[in-house]
Structures are given as structure tokens and as C-alpha cells.
Amino acid sequence: xxxxxxxDDEPIVGSRLRPILERAGLEVEVFLDAVAAHARLGECRFDxxxxxxxxxxxxxxxxxxxxxxxxxxxxxxxxxxxATPELKRxxxxxxxxxxxxxxxxxxxxxxxxxxxxxxxAAGEE
Amino acid sequence: xxxILGWLGGRERSGPPVVALRVTRFRQLLTGYARLLDLARxxxxxxxxxxxFDRQFVRTLVEAAIDIAESAVFDLNxxxxxxxxxxxxxxxxxxxxxxxxxxxxxxxxxxxxxxxxPSPQGGTDLAQAIAAAPLLYRQAGxxxxxxxxxxxxxxxxxxxxxxxxxxxxxxxxxxxxxDSPALALLDGAAALLLDGNSPADGVASLARQRRIPCxxxxxxxxxxIRSGTVVTVDAEDSAVYAGRVxxxxxxxxxxxxxxxxxxxxxxxxxxxxxxxxxxTAPVPSACRTLRDLVHLAHLVxxxxxxxxxxxxAAKERRARAGxxxxxxxxxxxxxxxxxxxxSVFVGMRAGGVSGAGGVTRYAAVDRDRCILLAxxxxxxxxxxxxxxxxxxxNFLYCRLVPSFGATDVDGWRGRxxxxxxxxxxLEVAATxxxxxxxxxxxxxEELGPRLEVVxxxxxxxxxxxxxxxxxxxxxxxxxxxWSRR
Numbered sequence: 001x002x003x004x005x006x007x008d009d010e011p012i013v014g015s016r017l018r019p020i021l022e023r024a025g026l027e028v029e030v031f032l033d034a035v036a037a038h039a040r041l042g043e044c045r046f047d048x049x050x051x052x053x054x055x056x057x058x059x060x061x062x063x064x065x066x067x068x069x070x071x072x073x074x075x076x077x078x079x080x081x082x083a084t085p086e087l088k089r090x091x092x093x094x095x096x097x098x099x100x101x102x103x104x105x106x107x108x109x110x111x112x113x114x115x116x117x118x119x120x121a122a123g124e125e
Numbered sequence: 126x127x128x129i130l131g132w133l134g135g136r137e138r139s140g141p142p143v144v145a146l147r148v149t150r151f152r153q154l155l156t157g158y159a160r161l162l163d164l165a166r167x168x169x170x171x172x173x174x175x176x177x178f179d180r181q182f183v184r185t186l187v188e189a190a191i192d193i194a195e196s197a198v199f200d201l202n203x204x205x206x207x208x209x210x211x212x213x214x215x216x217x218x219x220x221x222x223x224x225x226x227x228x229x230x231x232x233x234x235x236x237x238x239x240x241x242x243p244s245p246q247g248g249t250d251l252a253q254a255i256a257a258a259p260l261l262y263r264q265a266g267x268x269x270x271x272x273x274x275x276x277x278x279x280x281x282x283x284x285x286x287x288x289x290x291x292x293x294x295x296x297x298x299x300x301x302x303x304d305s306p307a308l309a310l311l312d313g314a315a316a317l318l319l320d321g322n323s324p325a326d327g328v329a330s331l332a333r334q335r336r337i338p339c340x341x342x343x344x345x346x347x348x349x350i351r352s353g354t355v356v357t358v359d360a361e362d363s364a365v366y367a368g369r370v371x372x373x374x375x376x377x378x379x380x381x382x383x384x385x386x387x388x389x390x391x392x393x394x395x396x397x398x399x400x401x402x403x404x405t406a407p408v409p410s411a412c413r414t415l416r417d418l419v420h421l422a423h424l425v426x427x428x429x430x431x432x433x434x435x436x437x438a439a440k441e442r443r444a445r446a447g448x449x450x451x452x453x454x455x456x457x458x459x460x461x462x463x464x465x466x467x468s469v470f471v472g473m474r475a476g477g478v479s480g481a482g483g484v485t486r487y488a489a490v491d492r493d494r495c496i497l498l499a500x501x502x503x504x505x506x507x508x509x510x511x512x513x514x515x516x517x518x519n520f521l522y523c524r525l526v527p528s529f530g531a532t533d534v535d536g537w538r539g540r541x542x543x544x545x546x547x548x549x550x551l552e553v554a555a556t557x558x559x560x561x562x563x564x565x566x567x568x569x570e571e572l573g574p575r576l577e578v579v580x581x582x583x584x585x586x587x588x589x590x591x592x593x594x595x596x597x598x599x600x601x602x603x604x605x606x607w608s609r610r
Contacts, residue, residue: 010179012384017177019376020362025252081181103171103178107264107363 002117003045006030007037007063008052008079017050020110026117034058041066046074047120048113053080053091061094068095073123075116079104144437147204148489148496151430154200155509158423159520159565161193161416162552165396166325172333172388173324174271175363180231180384183391187227190395191220194415201422205429215409215418223415226394230387237383254372261356262365265343269322269329272338273376275357275369276315278350281307288352295356299347302547303327304595311337316358318346318365340365400556407558424559427524431498431505434487452488465510465521466495468573472580475605493569499583502530502538504559506583510576512569521551521564521572523579529587537590537597542582544598549575549607574607581605 004026006017014030021028029046031037034055041049041063049067053060060078067074075097080087083101091099097116100109168186171178198212279289281298291310300321301308308328311317314337322328322341332339338360346365350356357370366373396416400407412418466488486499497508504526511519523546527539536557543555543562551562564575581601590597 008179010384012179012382013177015382023251023255023362025256081179081185103176103182105175106177107175109177110362 001025001027002047002120003027003029004048004050004113004117005037005040005046005067006050007034007055007060008032008050009034009055010052013052013079016106017109020106021113024110024114026113034060034063038063038066041070045071048097048116049074049076050109050113051076051078053078053087054082061091064091064094064096073120075120077109077112077116079109144434147430147433150200150203151426151496152494152509154197154204154423154426155520155522157193157197157200158419159522159563161190161396161419162563163565164189164193165392165416166323166552168388168392168396169325169330170267170323172385172392173267173269173329174360174381174385175268175324178384178388180234180387183230183384183388184227186388187223187391187395190415191216191223194220194419197419197422201426201429204426204433208429209409209422209425212409212418212422215412216415219412219415219418223391223394227387227391230390234383234387251372251376254370255366258357258370258373259367260364261350261367262340262343262346262363264363266318266340266346266363267324267342268339268360268363269324269341270317270332270337270339270360271381272316272336272360273358273373274315274338274360275355275374278352278354278356279310280347280350280352281310282347283352295358297346297350301328303331311335316360318343318350318356318358320344320347398554398556400558420554420556420561423561424524427498427505427507431487431500431507434498438487452490464490464493464495465512465572465576466490466497468576469495469497469508469510469580469583472577472582472605473584474580475577476581476584477586497583501583502526502528502533508576508579508583510572512572512576514569516566516568519565519567519569519572521567521575521579522562523551523582524559524561525582527555527557527560533587537587537594538585540594541590541597541601542585544594545578545582545601548598548602549578551575578602578605578607 004021006014006028008014009032011032014032018028018030031040035057038058046067049063051060051063064076067076076095078091078096078099079102081102083099088099097119098112100112164186194216198216201209201212274295276293276295277289278297279291279294281296292313293315295316295318296310296314297318298307300319311331317332317337317339319341320343324341329339329341338358340358340360340363355368357366357368357373359373395414397414398416398420399413407421409418409421412421486497489496493513494511495509499506506526507524509522513519525538525542528536529538539555539560543553543560546553546562551564553560553562564572
């Protein structure tokens with residue numbers, strides 16, 4: 001079972017995503033606090049990280065770097081209300097698997113997470 | 126049409142600069158109003174539950190609506206030559222109220238427990254149970270109201286009437302509107318599946334109010350799912366399964382998140398149209414929402430533009446009595462025999478308007494845009510359209526006086542007009558003072574027939590309504606060939 005970390009300081013994101021991802025057979029940990037998520041990434045390997053970009057304390061790019069440091073096979077999906085083509089290019093260049101604009105269809109995000117989990121399992125680093 | 130008169134500038138039909146500038150402003154105001162309606166529709170779709178949005182989305186929504194209202198008030202003041210300054214004050218007041226309500230809503234969200242509730246059940250067992258359930262639909266439609274329910278189906282399209290007890294059933298229908306008698310069955314239904322409709326329409330809103338799980342735009346559910354079939358509707362994940370999926374039902378439908386409640390309150394404050402009484406003329410200070418203000422601004426702007434072009438035409442000797450249409454402020458050499466205005470004229474001719482009939486109409490035209498203004502029954506009718514090669518830039522707008530005058534105290538013109546406009550797929554707002562309608566995002570081929578129907582409505586002089594607006598609307602559409610399309 002793939003392990004997914006969801007990080008967003010807005011509770012609605014975790015509360016909507018967790019049940020949908022669990023229904024898809026994924027093991028999900030949700031964090032409102034990006035600092036706590038940052039620490040957790042050092043303790044445990046996740047196959048997929050879904051994170052907001054702008055958060056207090058630690059931002060999504062710092063989480064991305066931290067996740068890749070500890071597991072080169074992790075796939076990172078950045079979600080943001082401030083998506084632009086430049087931003088998307090920038091985060092993909094830094095190793096993100098996808099950059100998804102908010103608001104998003106919950107089914108689309110679930111499908112993206114499943115693709116990311118497959119890519120992680122395929123083992124390309 | 127006969128007697129079309131090029132006015133001021135002859136063949137160039139350039140019109141006086143002041144008229145051309147105000148026509149442009151009026152178009153801007155209409156475009157702004159269309160954007161406000163787009164925002165309202167998009168927010169209603171988000172309310173349905175299929176999307177995850179955050180607080181930033183709600184903040185942006187409020188600011189975007191305020192921007193549109195401020196622009197509309199500015200455009201109105203250009204068109205009325207600063208005779209509508211009180212709209213600025215009303216706009217400031219409504220904007221401040223909207224921001225205050227948003228701030229209060231956000232503070233209330235902050236005060237709530239921000240913990241993520243644990244899932245009641247999860248993991249491999251649930252995923253396997255769902256994977257094993259016979260799937261009828263996944264991500265095929267759009268969630269209009271969240272929740273999970275299972276029950277036998279009552280298909281409302283069954284020949285000879287619905288088979289089975291609709292109470293506690295999953296209702297399936299091709300489509301419903303707020304006038305559908307079948308809507309009464311919604312009370313007590315377990316869930317609702319529709320081939321058509323939209324998460325932004327009134328039926329979806331009703332399903333949300335009654336907390337009935339609802340998926341719309343399933344395309345063929347009414348042909349595919351027979352009465353008596355037991356289904357499980359998962360309107361948390363836009364899926365329908367054959368049979369009961371106990372593991373899903375055990376999850377239940379959770380409480381909706383506070384953000385959805387905030388969005389609902391914000392939408393009400395921004396986008397509801399509260400037309401008030403027809404006994405008193407509407408004033409900006411009485412507007413309760415930004416939509417009220419933009420709506421009123423566009424009516425007043427239309428009236429002012431009509432007054433201006435009529436006054437300018439009166440100065441022009443060539444605008445003689447007997448002309449059907451005075452063309453002004455055209456941007457190019459295009460005439461009235463092509464583009465959207467030509468489609469409106471086709472409908473008007475079919476509706477029996479072959480001459481002026483004592484009414485002078487004023488039109489601004491270019492190759493793919495038009496505005497038609499016509500005195501009608503104590504008010505004015507307006508038709509505006511753009512039929513470019515770019516569907517996203519296209520629109521159809523019309524405004525009709527809702528009564529034939531003293532002989533039409535019940536407002537049949539408005540009632541039948543509204544029904545016709547709804548049936549051709551436009552978004553209709555009916556108030557005691559006018560019926561207005563919008564269509565957006567269609568290509569020119571889709572707009573043409575609709576413009577013909579609108580032309581027919583403009584020309585319509587009434588008839589035997591038999592006290593039935595729906596039947597009369599159907600008759601009018603049949604006569605205009607719409608029902609064959």
C-alpha cells in the first residue's frame with residue numbers, strides 16, 4: 001500500500017482528500033502544520049507528498065527538498081491557489097511531479113496521486 | 126426589414142463620436158455583467174462539492190465581484206454623464222458589507238477546531254470492497270450535492286409514469302427544472318441522478334438544501350438504470366454502483382466543511398437578485414447585493430443609451446418617421462443583412478414585423494456584434510450579441526418589457542418570454558420591471574437560431590395564451606421552428 005502525506009494549513013484540503021485517497025487503497029497522513037510535516041519526513045518514507053505551496057513556517061518547496069533528500073523515489077504534487085505557467089515550470093524543474101491549481105476537482109487530484117504512486121513504485125529516481 | 130436607414134455619415138454609418146463611445150461603454154457594462162454571472166455560476170459549481178477550494182478562493186471571489194460592480198458603476202456614469210453618482214456610494218457600502226461578512230466568516234472558521242477528523246474506516250478492506258462493487262459510473266457526471274445513499278431506483282422517465290414508491294428511492298430522470306411537477310417527489314428521496322442539469326442550477330441548489338446526494342450530467346442514466354434496480358450513489362466521489370455497497374454506506378456523508386458554509390453565505394451576499402416591488406422605481410440605495418446593483422446599473426444604462434440615440438436621431442433630418450431601424454455607431458461597413466442583427470431581423474419578420482408599425486428601432490452594428498434598442502409597451506427592449514469566431518467572446522443578451530401594457534396586467538409577455546428564453550438555454554432573470562436573459566460561450570451557429578427566437582419575442586404581439594405560459598412558450602417555439610432543431 002502506497003503511503004501518502006498531505007500537507008496544507010487549510011483544513012478542508014486534508015479533510016476532503018483523506019477519505020478519497022483511502023478509498024483508493026492508499027495510506028494517508030494529513031498535516032495542517034508544515035513544520036511538523038517537515039519533521040515527519042525525516043522519520044518515515046512516503047511514496048507521494050501532496051503539499052500546498054504557501055504555508056507559514058515551512059513552504060511547499062522546502063518540503064519538496066526535504067522529501068527528495070530522504071527518498072529519491074518520492075513523487076511530489078504541489079497544489080497552489082497562485083498557479084502560473086512560470087511557477088509550474090519552476091516547481092517541475094525543482095523536481096515536482098505535478099503542480100495543480102486550486103480549486104481542483106477531487107477526482108483529478110486522486111488520479112494524479114495514483115499516477116504519482118505508480119511512478120514511485122516503478123522506481124525511477 | 127424595410128426602411129433601414131443609415132444615419133450620420135451615410136455609408137460609413139459612423140455615428141456621432143459621443144454615441145459610439147457610449148455604445149462601447151454599454152458593451153463593456155454588459156460584458157462585466159456577463160463576467161459577474163460567470164463568477165456566480167462557477168461559485169455555484171464549486172458549492173456542489175466536487176471541487177476542493179480554500180479560503181483564498183472565497184477571498185478572490187469577493188474581490189472579483191467588487192471589481193466588476195465598481196467598473197459597472199463607472200461605465201454607468203460615463204453613459205449617463207455623471208448623473209448616477211449615488212451608485213458609487215451604494216457600491217462602496219455593498220463592497221464594505223461583503224468584505225465585513227467575509228472577514229467575520231473567516232474569523233469564525235479560525236475559531237473552529239481545525240483538526241482533521243479521522244476516517245471512520247479506511248485501508249485495504251474499503252478499497253477492495255469498492256473495487257469489487259459493480260461500477261455503473263465513475264467521474265462521468267458532476268456532483269451537485271454530496272453524500273452517500275443506496276436504494277431502489279424510481280426512473281421518472283418510465284412510460285406510463287414512475288414505477289415504485291418514490292419515497293426513499295433513488296430518483297433518476299433525464300432532467301428537472303424548478304417547475305417540474307416531479308420535483309415534489311424530491312422530498313424524502315434517497316438520492317437524485319440526472320442525465321442533464323448543472324451543479325449551478327436551481328434543482329441542484331434544492332438538493333443541497335435538502336441534503337440529498339445528487340449527481341448531474343450523467344448523460345444516459347435515465348436510459349441505462351431501470352426502475353427497481355438497487356444502486357449505491359457515492360456523491361462524495363462522483364460514482365454510482367449497482368447494488369448496495371455496505372462499506373461505503375458505513376462511511377456515511379460527513380458534515381460539510383465550514384468553507385462550504387462560508388461560500389454559501391458569500392454567494393448569497395454577492396449574487397442573489399432581489400428585485401423588490403414593482404410599485405416603486407428601484408434605487409441604488411435599496412440594492413441588497415452587488416448583483417442587484419450591477420443589474421440596476423445595466424437597466425439604467427440601457428435606458429440612458431436609448432434616450433441619447435433617440436435624441437441624436439431627432440436632430441438628424443434623415444431619421445424620418447417611417448424608418449424601421451436607424452443604424453448608428455457602426456464600426457465597419459457591415460450592414461444589417463449579416464451578423465447577429467440579421468438573425469434578430471429574421472425572427473422579427475417571422476413574427477410579423479414587416480414595417481415600422483410606428484416604432485423606430487435603433488441599432489449599432491458591425492460585422493459580428495450588434496445592439497438593438499426599441500421602444501416597447503412603455504419601456505424598452507434591448508438585444509445585444511457578439512457572434513465572433515471565438516466562442517468564449519460570444520454572448521447573447523436580451524431585455525424585454527414584461528407586459529404588453531394596460532391590456533396585459535398579468536404580464537404574459539414577461540411570463541411567456543421568460544419561459545421561451547429558458548427553453549432555448551439562456552440564463553433568465555425575471556423582475557417586475559423586465560425579463561433579461563444571457564447566453565455565453567456558444568459558437569455563432571448556436572447563437573443564430575437563438576437570436577431568431579429572441580427577434581420573434583421582440584416582435585410578438587401576444588395571442589391566445591390559454592392561461593398557460595408553458596404551453597404558449599412551446600407554441601411560440603414550434604412556430605419559430607425551434608422544436609425541430
